[in-house]
Amino acid sequence: MALFTANISKRKFSIIDFFILAFIFILFYTILKLGAGMSIPFSPKQQPAISLEPNMLPYYAGRSLLRMFIAFGASLIFTFIYGYIAAKNKFAQKILIPLLDILQSVPVLGFLSVTIVAFMAFFPGSLLGVECASIFAIFTGQAWNMTFSFYHSLVTTPKDLQEAATILHLNWWQKLIKLELPVAMIGLVWNGMMSFGGGWFFLAASEAISVLGENIHLPGVGSFLAAAVEAGNMEAIYYSILTMLIMIILVDQLFWRPLVVWSQKFKIELSESSDMPSSYVYNLLQRSALIRLINEWVLNPLCKVFNCIFNQIAELSTAASLSMQSRTSIKGLPTIVPLCLTVGVLYLLAEPAQEAFAMLAAMEPRELFSILQLGFYTFIRVIIALLLGLIWTIPIGVKIGLTPKLSKIFQPVIQIAASFPANMLFPFITILFVKFHVDFQWGCIALMMLGTQWYILFNVIAGTSSIPNDLIEVSSIFNMKGWNKWKTLILPSIFPHLVTGLITASGGAWNASIVSELVSWHENDLVATGLGAYISQATTQGDWPKIVLGITVMCIFVVMINRFVWHRLYRLAEVKYHID
Incomplete structure (x- = not known):
């Protein structure tokens, strides 16, 4: 499918095409130049x-942006594969979704350790190994949110459209x-935007790494900030x-x-709707003759080849599945691939899990109770941060989602606020806390909110933007206003996206x-009693047993919340609150 299709035949080369061509050449040259710096010798x-x-x-x-986009590409691939398997196979769903919830909650420093x-060890004597670790840390800040969004879009695809696809005999690739993908696109774009913004947070943490007794710094804006904070500059x-x-502004606009x-x-x-969002860059690309040629001569042929290959794979896989089912009486055969993947994941996690439980078993009850108590303190802060x-986010997100003019004005502002690494503001907030003697046991909730509230806001905007315009017109015809409109149209429409958020x-x-x-600033350290501080201190000290124990306790809390809260809300969204 062509990306830009308006007035193709009438376009002629202009100054716009010259600037686009220059931009493409500069972009590729910069990527090659920056990439060369990622594999220099290192110890x-x-x-x-x-x-x-x-x-x-x-x-x-440039180095930071390159890491961000590499991690984002890997996150997209992970999203499509993991989310598709989890949505299409009930057996895999029962394992992969709770596992995903655990993975998104394991601290980045735990991954880095x-x-x-x-x-x-994979790249001895090369900076590429540390670069990969940093990119992986950014990936862990981007992938989970996008995967949840894609998975939820797949399981809530309107039934009438699914029935139409079945009647037309579409194979899994065509479907x-x-x-x-079209049904999931709006939510995927907004959650991708949020995930990319979350990646900035982990970029700052992953470029200046203090782990297992080693201080490692990668060239980047995050390490520049860490060095400036350390020097008090x-x-x-x-x-x-x-x-x-x-x-952030350039990435948002371009x-x-x-x-x-x-x-x-x-x-x-x-x-x-008569009032649609707009973009100057998008309008320029639509008018570009160069983009038309690239689309016709490069992208379209590549898409056709790609589509043909996957169509053949889909037909062969469907035929093979039907053939195997006709020759065997094993009803659960279609679950073999997800089962093998699940067994593989469990095998990789078996040894670390065994070590963690062995450490838990060897601990004194008093010490274990103390760590659980720290987890409870952090849990209370998490709940307060979500409620605040x-x-x-709900009223603001709905207002922006229903008003494209406001979206045009506030989207860049929200994108900047959401993308700006909250930990870059921590030194200033720490100074204020010290100056005004703020109780950090509660003050740290404000720091926690700086990095989490945007997930809710972006999903509310995405859900509101997805409300069909005909439903909005119907609500106007019936003169729905106030709470009646909220409970009848808005809240049911955004509920699936709100759960994801x-x-x-x-x-x-x-x-x-x-x-x-x-948090710290120069010689001032502020510590709140909680599991996060426990893991942070253990990571800085290189105390591996405490790191494992802290992460294990955190996973226990996450599993319990997933089982008794999020699983039920997801089920409610799938059954009751989606558009058919």
């Missing part, structure tokens, strides 16, 4: 020095690209914040805003506790 004793000179920030910004050593901190703002406008074509509705986030915000809150319950 913990001889690592790249982080300069606090402002003229180095453009290079550091394991992965950095493994990646450095995916013609029905399921306020001027360098301001420069890093300004650089981060410029990066990448995300055009995608938001493009995704509106996939909205399920019988009538089109709900109070303001709450799940990812909950996981983000547990993850954010690792940096929110222990």
Whole structure:
């Protein structure tokens, strides 16, 4: 399918095409130049020095952006594979979805403690190992939210459209690209935007790594900020914040805003709104003759080849499945592939889980109770952070989602606020807490909210933007206003997206506790009693048993919440609150 189709035959080459061509060449040259710096020789004793000179920030910004987009590409691949298997196979769903909820809640520093050593062993003497560990940490901040969104879109696809696909005898590949991906697109774009914003948070944590007794710094804006905070250099901190703002604005205007406008074509509705979101970049691309040629000569042929290959695979897999079912009496044969994948995952987790439970068994009851108590304190903060986030994100998100003019104005602002790494603001907030003697046991909830409330807001906006315009017109015809409109149209429409937002915000809150319950500025340290501070201190000290125990207790809390809260809300969203 062509990406830009309006007035193709009338386009002629212009100055716009010259700038687009120059941009493409500069982009590819920059990627090659930055990529070369990722594989230089490296050792913990001889690592790249982080300069606090402002003229180095453009290079550091490029390195950070390259890590972000590599991690985002990996997150997309993971989203499509993991989310599709979980949605299409009931057996896999029972294991993969709870596992996904656990994975999104395991602290990034817990991942880094394991992965950095493994990646450095894969690439000995090269910076590429540390780069991969950093990219993997960013991936863990992006993938889960997008996967939840895609999975939920698949399980709530309107039944009449599913029946139409069955009547037309579409194979699984045709159904995916013609029905399921279009239905999921709006939610996927908004959650991708949120996930990318969450990646900035983990970028800052993964570029300046203090783990297992080693201090490792990668060239990037995050490590620049860490070095500035360590040196108490306020001027360098301001420069890093300004650089981060410029990066976020450029990515929003050049990448995300055009995608938001493009995704509106996939909205399920019988009538089109007269007030649609717009993007100057998207309009320029539509008028470009160069983009038309690239689309016709490169993208369309590649898509046709790709589509043909997967169509053949889908036909062969369907025929093989039918053939095997006709030759065997084993009814559960279609679950073999997900079963093998699940067994593989459990096998990889078996040894770490055995070690964790062995440590738990060897602990004294008093010490174990103390860690569980720390987990309970963090749990209370997570709940408070979610409730406070709900109070303001639902009305604001619905207003923006229903008003494209407001969306055009506030989307860049929200994107900047959501994407800006909350831990970059921690030094300033720490100074205020120290100056005004704020009780950090409660004050750390504000730090936790800075990194989690946006998950709820973006999902509310995505859910509101997905409300068919014909339903909005019907509500106007029947003069629905106030609470009647909210309970009849708005809340039921956004409920599935709201559940996704709450799940990812909950996981983000547990993850954010690792940096929110222990902050420092120069010689001042603020510590809140909780599981996040416990894991953070253990990670800095390189105390591996405590790291494993802390993460294990956190996983226990997450599993319990998943089983008794999120699983039931997801089921309610699947059965009752989706558009058919």
